[in-house]
Amino acid sequence: xxxxxxxxDDVKAVRQKFYDRLARLDMAPLWESLHxxxxxxxxxxxxxxxxxxxxxxxxxxxxxxxxxxxxxxxxRVLILENPGLKGTSSITRxxxxxxxxxxxxxxxxxxxxxQNALRFIVEGENAYTxxxxxxxxxxxxxxxxxxxxxxxxxxxxxxQPMVWLDGLDIPTVAFFDASFAEAGNDETQAQVRPIxxxxxxxxxxxxxVDWKPATQSSPIFNYPYERTRETLETMAQADAPDACxxxxxxxxNPASGGHVTPTMAAFxxxxxxxxxSAAYRSTDxxxxxxxxxxxxxxxxxxxxxxxxxxxxxxVVPSWTEVTHRADTDAVLFSFSDRSVQEKLGLWRERxxxx
Ligand code: 1HN
Numbered sequence: 001x002x003x004x005x006x007x008x009d010d011v012k013a014v015r016q017k018f019y020d021r022l023a024r025l026d027m028a029p030l031w032e033s034l035h036x037x038x039x040x041x042x043x044x045x046x047x048x049x050x051x052x053x054x055x056x057x058x059x060x061x062x063x064x065x066x067x068x069x070x071x072x073x074x075x076r077v078l079i080l081e082n083p084g085l086k087g088t089s090s091i092t093r094x095x096x097x098x099x100x101x102x103x104x105x106x107x108x109x110x111x112x113x114x115q116n117a118l119r120f121i122v123e124g125e126n127a128y129t130x131x132x133x134x135x136x137x138x139x140x141x142x143x144x145x146x147x148x149x150x151x152x153x154x155x156x157x158x159x160q161p162m163v164w165l166d167g168l169d170i171p172t173v174a175f176f177d178a179s180f181a182e183a184g185n186d187e188t189q190a191q192v193r194p195i196x197x198x199x200x201x202x203x204x205x206x207x208x209v210d211w212k213p214a215t216q217s218s219p220i221f222n223y224p225y226e227r228t229r230e231t232l233e234t235m236a237q238a239d240a241p242d243a244c245x246x247x248x249x250x251x252x253n254p255a256s257g258g259h260v261t262p263t264m265a266a267f268x269x270x271x272x273x274x275x276x277s278a279a280y281r282s283t284d285x286x287x288x289x290x291x292x293x294x295x296x297x298x299x300x301x302x303x304x305x306x307x308x309x310x311x312x313x314x315v316v317p318s319w320t321e322v323t324h325r326a327d328t329d330a331v332l333f334s335f336s337d338r339s340v341q342e343k344l345g346l347w348r349e350r351x352x353x354x
Contacts, residue, residue, distance in 0.1 A: 044092070092285030102127050120167070266334070
């Protein structure tokens with residue numbers, strides 16, 4: 001930018017009077033704010049942060065389980081709010097995250113909304129989510145989708161609490177002022193297809209002939225951990241780890257080859273025992289959930305060190321340098337708005353090893 005001399009005080013005063021007249025008419029001089037509007041590189045107000053499951057969050061969740069039913073709450077969720085984004089219910093500028101508890105006997109009633117949601121299962125086994133009349137039973141490490149405008153309800157017919165990480169595009173939908181929502185007539189959807197129907201139709205590299213996707217989300221709504229883990233293991237046996245990511249997978253919508261939802265992309269990576277990654281940054285602020293890693297695992301995010309354990313959630317803001325290190329094999333799930341940024345031609349990454 002061209003260097004211009006500082007104006008004299010009398011010139012400044014005249015200008016200020018002009019700006020005041022503009023302000024009364026809801027106008028402003030661009031030249032006073034241009035540099036703050038068009039940054040040379042991202043400078044997110046979001047901060048690196050970790051929520052520790054065993055030490056902090058789990059007890060509070062269980063306390064919430066005694067305070068309120070899922071029916072009364074509609075969804076019994078503790079919001080994970082980024083400390084740099086207070087009052088916004090956001091974990092990054094574009095994404096919302098929360099930890100949801102479904103207790104034995106709970107019913108989280110059917111509703112639908114414009115927001116896309118993903119669930120990453122943290123604790124418990126075999127509670128269900130129903131999506132447009134089809135139930136899926138959930139296990140730790142599964143990725144379950146409830147796409148935009150699909151009816152969904154949850155229930156737990158087991159005798160154990162069920163906890164998952166919710167990821168939604170709430171701030172993104174709010175940005176576009178495009179939110180719609182509706183409550184179902186019945187709390188629990190009638191089951192119109194058997195459990196496993198979509199998985200068998202679309203999860204075998206097949207699709208019914210003439211089938212056309214009606215939405216931009218994946219027709220598979222449960223990506224079970226067993227299969228994800230098998231793919232990671234296959235890569236780890238055969239390949240050298242990527243310097244920045246270890247062995248990293250992208251969850252795929254088989255109908256398009258793209259990401260699993262139009263607004264959120266999801267990933268799973270294995271950091272082999274003893275691995276220390278090269279520094280990495282990308283424009284998609286990313287939420288991580290630790291799946292495996294009983295030894296010492298840590299990430300350095302924007303110069304701050306975060307030790308993590310299974311079930312912890314941490315966030316890496318946009319364009320913040322991150323490195324990961326693991327003493328024993330560790331597995332990290334993550335999701336971000338990369339799906340949107342790629343469509344808009346905005347997504348960038350920088351690898352320290354490139
Ligand atoms: C929602 O529908 C769920 O269906 C969870 O489980 C969290 C947060 C905000 C808005 C809708 C769910 C939500 C949500």
